[in-house]
Amino acid sequence: xxxxxxxxxxxPPSTEYELYFGPNHPGIEGNYALKARLAGDTVVALEADGGxxxxxxxxxxEQRLWxxxxxLVPRICVPDPVPMEETYARxxxxxxxxxxxxxxxxxxxxxxxxxxxxxxxxxxxxxxxxVGLYTNMFWGVSDRDRLLDCFEQLTxxxxxxxxxxxxxxxxxxxxxxxxxxxxxxDYVEGRLPKFDDLFFDNAVLVRRxxxxxxxxxxxxxxxxxxxxxxxxxxxxxxxxxDYPYLKYAEVEFDVITETAGDAYARTLVRRGEVIESxxxxxxxxxxxxxxxxxxRCPLPNPLAWRIPAGxxxxxxxxxxxxxxxxxxxxxSAKPWRVHVRGPSQMHAVQTLEAxxxxxxxxxxxxxxxSLDACPPEVDR
Amino acid sequence: MSxxxxxxxxxxxxxxxxxxxxxxxxxxxxxxxRGFHLNDHNKCIGCGTxxxxxxxxxxxxxxxxxxxxxxxxxxxxxxxxxxxxRCCWCALCVDACPTGSLSLSREYIHISxxxxxxxxxxxxxxxxxxxFEHGWDKGDDNDLLAHQRQPMAEVGTEERLGDMxxxxxxxxxxxxxVEASRCIQCGLCHDACPTHxxxxxxxRAVWEGDFDEAVRQIxxxxxxxxxxxxxxTHRCESAxxxxxxxDPIAIRWLKxxxxxxxxxxxxxxxxxxxxxxxxxxxxxxxIGSGPAGLTTAYDLAREGHTVVVYEAQTEPGGMMRYGIxxxxxxxxxxxxxxxxxxAQGVExxxxxxxxxxxxxxxxxxxxxxxxxxxxxxxxxxxxxPGSDHPAVMRAVDLLRTVWSGADFEVPRSATVIGGGNVAMxxxxxxxxxxxxxxxxxxxxxxxxxxxxxxxxxxxxxxxxREEGIRINPSRGPRRCMVEEGQLTGLExxxxxxxxxxxxxxxxxxxxEDARTHPAELIVEAVGQMADIxxxxxxxxxxxxxxxxxLKVDNDGATALPWLWAAGDMVEGPDVVHAVAxxxxxxxxxxxSLQNNRGLTT
Numbered sequence: 001x002x003x004x005x006x007x008x009x010x011x012p013p014s015t016e017y018e019l020y021f022g023p024n025h026p027g028i029e030g031n032y033a034l035k036a037r038l039a040g041d042t043v044v045a046l047e048a049d050g051g052x053x054x055x056x057x058x059x060x061x062e063q064r065l066w067x068x069x070x071x072l073v074p075r076i077c078v079p080d081p082v083p084m085e086e087t088y089a090r091x092x093x094x095x096x097x098x099x100x101x102x103x104x105x106x107x108x109x110x111x112x113x114x115x116x117x118x119x120x121x122x123x124x125x126x127x128x129x130x131v132g133l134y135t136n137m138f139w140g141v142s143d144r145d146r147l148l149d150c151f152e153q154l155t156x157x158x159x160x161x162x163x164x165x166x167x168x169x170x171x172x173x174x175x176x177x178x179x180x181x182x183x184x185x186d187y188v189e190g191r192l193p194k195f196d197d198l199f200f201d202n203a204v205l206v207r208r209x210x211x212x213x214x215x216x217x218x219x220x221x222x223x224x225x226x227x228x229x230x231x232x233x234x235x236x237x238x239x240x241x242d243y244p245y246l247k248y249a250e251v252e253f254d255v256i257t258e259t260a261g262d263a264y265a266r267t268l269v270r271r272g273e274v275i276e277s278x279x280x281x282x283x284x285x286x287x288x289x290x291x292x293x294x295x296r297c298p299l300p301n302p303l304a305w306r307i308p309a310g311x312x313x314x315x316x317x318x319x320x321x322x323x324x325x326x327x328x329x330x331x332s333a334k335p336w337r338v339h340v341r342g343p344s345q346m347h348a349v350q351t352l353e354a355x356x357x358x359x360x361x362x363x364x365x366x367x368x369x370s371l372d373a374c375p376p377e378v379d380r
Numbered sequence: 381m382s383x384x385x386x387x388x389x390x391x392x393x394x395x396x397x398x399x400x401x402x403x404x405x406x407x408x409x410x411x412x413x414r415g416f417h418l419n420d421h422n423k424c425i426g427c428g429t430x431x432x433x434x435x436x437x438x439x440x441x442x443x444x445x446x447x448x449x450x451x452x453x454x455x456x457x458x459x460x461x462x463x464x465x466r467c468c469w470c471a472l473c474v475d476a477c478p479t480g481s482l483s484l485s486r487e488y489i490h491i492s493x494x495x496x497x498x499x500x501x502x503x504x505x506x507x508x509x510x511x512f513e514h515g516w517d518k519g520d521d522n523d524l525l526a527h528q529r530q531p532m533a534e535v536g537t538e539e540r541l542g543d544m545x546x547x548x549x550x551x552x553x554x555x556x557x558v559e560a561s562r563c564i565q566c567g568l569c570h571d572a573c574p575t576h577x578x579x580x581x582x583x584r585a586v587w588e589g590d591f592d593e594a595v596r597q598i599x600x601x602x603x604x605x606x607x608x609x610x611x612x613t614h615r616c617e618s619a620x621x622x623x624x625x626x627d628p629i630a631i632r633w634l635k636x637x638x639x640x641x642x643x644x645x646x647x648x649x650x651x652x653x654x655x656x657x658x659x660x661x662x663x664x665x666x667i668g669s670g671p672a673g674l675t676t677a678y679d680l681a682r683e684g685h686t687v688v689v690y691e692a693q694t695e696p697g698g699m700m701r702y703g704i705x706x707x708x709x710x711x712x713x714x715x716x717x718x719x720x721x722x723a724q725g726v727e728x729x730x731x732x733x734x735x736x737x738x739x740x741x742x743x744x745x746x747x748x749x750x751x752x753x754x755x756x757x758x759x760x761x762x763x764x765p766g767s768d769h770p771a772v773m774r775a776v777d778l779l780r781t782v783w784s785g786a787d788f789e790v791p792r793s794a795t796v797i798g799g800g801n802v803a804m805x806x807x808x809x810x811x812x813x814x815x816x817x818x819x820x821x822x823x824x825x826x827x828x829x830x831x832x833x834x835x836x837x838x839x840x841x842x843x844x845r846e847e848g849i850r851i852n853p854s855r856g857p858r859r860c861m862v863e864e865g866q867l868t869g870l871e872x873x874x875x876x877x878x879x880x881x882x883x884x885x886x887x888x889x890x891x892e893d894a895r896t897h898p899a900e901l902i903v904e905a906v907g908q909m910a911d912i913x914x915x916x917x918x919x920x921x922x923x924x925x926x927x928x929x930l931k932v933d934n935d936g937a938t939a940l941p942w943l944w945a946a947g948d949m950v951e952g953p954d955v956v957h958a959v960a961x962x963x964x965x966x967x968x969x970x971x972s973l974q975n976n977r978g979l980t981t
Contacts, residue, residue, distance in 0.1 A: 064435050068435030070472075174411060197388060197390045198391045204383070207382065294521075299524065301524070302524050303432060
């Protein structure tokens with residue numbers, strides 16, 4: 001029995017099917033979901049859904065005092081939390097007219113580059129795992145752990161450091177810290193040839209990553225791609241050099257580029273950036289040995305702290321790309337609106353959706369990782 | 381490019397290296413690790429700042445029945461409890477703690493099936509009593525509070541000696557803003573204040589630039605804001621949680637600042653908000669127009685009662701007008717406060733001494749209730765030889781003479797006996813008069829106590845010295861020296877100790893160490909008492925007395941159903957205590973009148 005208005009329709013036969021990729025997939029970062037339309041094992045279309053990780057950061061920030069947000073912002077990006085703190089703090093400083101003391105600026109650069117190192121090491125491990133090279137994943141994570149030890153010494157915490165506060169940083173370096181950090185940097189540098197052997201020159205990686213997820217420069221610019229992903233298409237664009245903040249104008253480093261624009265090029269850019277980060281860090285350490293305090297400008301009592309009305313847009317070169325905060329203040333004790341431009345939003349939604357078309361299903365995870373997309377940044 | 385198939389095999393070499401896996405034993409945390417909380421309960425005052433700065437609402441203040449609250453010292457019987465289901469270990473609580481009692485430890489492992497164990501009140505032992513070391517604690521670099529008080533501008537010594545101008549100039553807007561911004565709104569000042577002023581609220585209003593609101597908050601409990609903003613003994617500041625690691629908030633000066641920002645008319649409008657317009661038909665007589673009497677009058681008039689205040693002097697204000705020197709309390713500010721009280725419908729009849737023009741019995745029949753708030757206007761004497769000489773005055777009499785504008789022959793040299801604030805008032809007033817008449821100051825002050833034990837405020841002693849007053853601590857008066865009928869000086873001996881072993885007043889002197897202080901005038905500032913001549917004998921006998929003081933209950937009610945007492949005569953000299961007593965008496969009378977207690981039989 002059918003209802004009266006029922007009309008049977010014949011659909012044409014299809015060779016395509018839909019596959020849910022995530023949110024609990026071992027090959028995907030965080031609680032991120034992809035809905036893939038496949039023909040055989042070739043992706044016909046891909047739809048990204050970041051909503052599984054929505055934690056309402058932007059809305060939460062409106063409920064919290066200016067200083068309380070320093071505990072919230074790093075959570076937006078777990079592998080690379082420091083740029084979140086820095087960009088938020090700089091926006092508040094712009095609005096409030098606060099001047100960050102010189103030593104604090106160097107300390108901020110120190111943690112920013114340390115964070116970039118940890119993020120890239122994490123990335124090496126992650127990317128390797130998507131092509132089945134699990135040993136490299138363990139190496140990346142265990143080497144990152146040595147940097148986390150340094151973070152723990154300096155900030156008291158390993159992952160969410162909550163170290164940068166508007167006006168400066170919260171603590172000065174503990175005794176002996178710069179020496180132990182230098183040792184770790186030497187160690188990481190010494191490990192790079194081993195990573196080359198195991199990973200960057202590994203035939204498995206080279207064959208699978210070359211030509212995978214390729215984009216050209218025009219595409220990258222159209223899609224708002226930034227950071228290492230953009231530089232892998234041959235454009236030397238780096239906020240640290242082009243729009244220097246903190247003391248980046250006073251340190252020497254090169255902007256690493258590749259031209260192929262594929263997953264392998266993106267990985268090679270990050271490998272080069274590890275070396276540049278080490279270079280920057282050594283210069284920062286030298287500065288920190290001589291630049292005197294204070295480490296924070298005088299701040300009003302945090303409970304009674306008002307920021308003058310206005311808006312500010314600040315941006316930072318994070319390990320993922322161009323991270324920006326847009327903050328509007330109505331002159332009260334809490335932000336009126338905070339918007340986070342997470343670089344991964346462009347990478348993990350539009351770019352990923354486009355690059356995956358025509359790719360094979362086993363490369364979807366690799367393409368996503370090679371873009372170094374951080375899902376929590378997508379939907380704040 | 382094809383990569384190498386063989387080079388990755390080099391990684392096999394790590395098989396012969398030591399593993400880098402973490403050991404099974406817990407790894408020691410870094411020196412400033414942010415683990416579970418520690419709290420030194422001896423330092424913690426229960427102010428709750430940690431719970432207010434906490435961005436996750438993870439800290440709740442819980443009452444600890446084993447602790448004793450001490451509002452005067454600014455200690456609450458509360459301690460923070462942490463909910464580790466919410467805590468994110470950001471350590472803002474540590475950075476914002478005003479005492480430095482709170483810190484985080486290097487302990488980071490807690491495993492339990494019992495969810496209740498994740499909510500706990502930290503102490504010095506740590507979460508499991510393992511004695512983990514401090515991790516992130518209060519260093520020099522991570523304190524979020526501003527510990528330095530804004531300096532208060534004062535008139536220089538030379539200028540201020542020339543006349544009776546007010547010494548303290550008051551905050552400028554910038555200083556007031558910075559000072560108000562330091563407040564962490566803990567409310568310990570509110571608990572400590574005798575009249576429980578809403579100090580956190582009006583400080584917050586000053587910070588927000590909302591002076592209407594600030595004055596509104598002040599007038600909730602304080603009709604003498606301009607007076608107390610200048611001369612209050614500020615127990616609030618001794619209780620302020622910021623004093624543990626720095627200067628307390630200048631609460632008194634901020635009160636003064638808020639009131640000074642508005643015109644007297646606007647203050648009057650705000651003070652009159654919420655006043656009952658209906659007349660109750662009840663009549664209350666108040667004897668004495670000092671802070672206690674006028675506060676009672678203010679409250680009762682606002683409730684719609686008819687209030688008449690009887691004042692023996694020619695102008696209202698009591699000790700505020702005839703005791704406190706003008707350089708500490710300008711009279712126009714006092715008049716402003718009193719005018720606002722009058723505007724509530726209070727009638728003040730000056731120049732009427734109860735016991736002379738009217739009698740207490742007469743008031744008792746005419747009114748539903750009577751309040752005695754006559755203060756302490758009779759000075760005590762040292763009763764040393766020669767103290768009956770006409771040139772030996774009590775400090776209260778001297779001050780009343782000077783401030784009422786009566787004729788007074790300024791002495792070329794004077795000596796004040798006493799080490800309290802009244803002695804300082806007398807000495808500094810004389811110094812100003814001498815400076816005006818003779819161009820130089822010759823005032824000695826002889827206190828029984830050693831300098832550390834002197835009862836006067838430190839700044840009073842400091843400023844008195846600045847003004848050229850010679851302060852002689854540990855000097856006991858021996859006799860007033862009179863030659864041919866003229867007073868010439870005061871002889872003192874060194875005082876070795878004031879109290880005996882049982883703590884009773886029993887000074888010991890070194891008779892060998894005698895000194896003479898030149899004095900055409902000697903002022904005794906050794907305490908005051910109430911002048912109870914107005915009370916008829918029959919009533920004195922019906923009342924209860926304790927060591928010469930009238931005994932009242934907590935509400936100021938006496939043994940007679942129609943008679944209340946308030947102010948200095950009950951509690952000792954202090955404006956803010958008198959205001960507090962005035963409120964208590966007023967609400968007690970109001971209740972009684974509603975319950976038909978009182979004289980209307």
